[in-house]
Amino acid sequence: MEITFELGYALDTFYFLICGALVMWMAAGFTMLEAGLVRAKNTTEILTKNVSLYAIACIMYMVCGYAIMYKGGASEWLFLGDIMGSGAVAGGEENATYAPSADFFFQVVFVATAMSIVSGAVAERMKLWAFLAFTVVLTGFIYPMEGAWTWGGESVFGLYTLGDLGFSDFAGSGIVHMAGASAALAGVLLLGARKGKYTADGKAHAIPGANLPLATLGTFILWMGWFGFNGGSVLATASVESANSVAVVFMNTNAAAAGGLVAALILARILFKKADLTMALNGALAGLVAITAEPSTPSPLQATLFGALGGILVVFSILALDKAKIDDPVGAISVHGVVGLLGLLLVPVTNPEAATFSGQLIGAATIFVWVFGTSFIVWAIIKAVIGIRVSDEEEFEGVDMSECGLEAYPDFTTSRS
């Protein structure tokens, strides 16, 4: 028995760590996707933002985020006080036990994912240091609070407990993706659109991205990292039951991305008469976000259809946000926010035991109101103190030179517009 237990413990811990490393790699995916979809003159700054936000997220989650999210804010857990011990229960027979530090590692990369979503939406016009200041607050406080109410099992300010109301979010369509998009939306509303995005009479202009090979690579990296994101959220693999579940989750995650991509590609062909690659890429990501709330119960066909639904929704959402003058250079609010909500609402379709429509709606509303509201306040304070937007001249020259003093492609000729 003892050996079986130890083997299970070792296997679950190992699995958790590998999945965490895959999710960490999603930071690279977001970075490449965003670097591909902004103009060349803003590339260095978006790269700087992405590597910095990842590092800040790791530090803030170590300082207080993890303690708030999973330990009720207990002061002995600040700076991960008790993390060094073993997760093995003496004589324990439960499966799904793993090293506490593996749990932290897996959770911390999710925080970074939520923050990565914000960076794309505010790209090309936000001040670097304003963004990094916001990163500190979101990763150390805003995200851990809503995480505590959901995965942490705490009640929302003592008022109600989401789990009891029939709320379920397997790997974070709402808790991670919609939360990141809510913070992004608040930032974009205070920041305004990029210069030249809208004409004087309000028509939206296209501002093409600089490097579509990078955007495509970024999408594939995210697609791959998502196996860790969803697969790791099974939290165990050292039993027949959990191993089966892990395999189903991998299969469905992949299926949903495929469905989303094909749906968006075809829809873009119908709407614009051209196969718009950027929409197809957004479609794949939308498929992934749509399945994230529940990848373990749908059949592969259902997963593909759910992904396709996400892929269709994301195209219309991007067009609608453009009309509403909400300028989101990479489509992050549509992919992660609008489709994140779709993902939550799809859970009761295949897993009615875990979730109800009303529970999902209350959960989504709770996450949105909290993250959007607090983010709006924090962005507004940063705007009042140091400002969040670069000057018109700096925006024209590109934030690479004004914020970083480096061009991404100094030996290339780049055009300014």
Place this chain on the structure above:
Amino acid sequence: MKLVTAIIKPFKLDDVREAISEIGIDGLTVTEVKGFGRQKGHTELYRGAEYQVDFLPKVKLEVAVKDEHVERLVEAIVGAAKTGKIGDGKVFVYDLQHAVRIRTGETDGEAI
């Protein structure tokens, strides 16, 4: 006839274009140029090491107008291109001897 040449900051090009169309002048030529003035370029830092940028990117505009329009045009350009900071640029006015519209063969006043 005069030829008005202006060297301005690149990000002001749209504003100047709008200001010029507002006073009813249509047609201008734009060239991307580099140069320096009293500011003599500036220094940038790359990995902590300084390097000198001797020539700053600017945009050069050329507009040919009848004599009576010169004053309004110069005013419009200066008004739209001004930021009040160093490097706003300059406006030069030259006498223009002769002009021909290639398509029709019209000359001078008819051609601009």
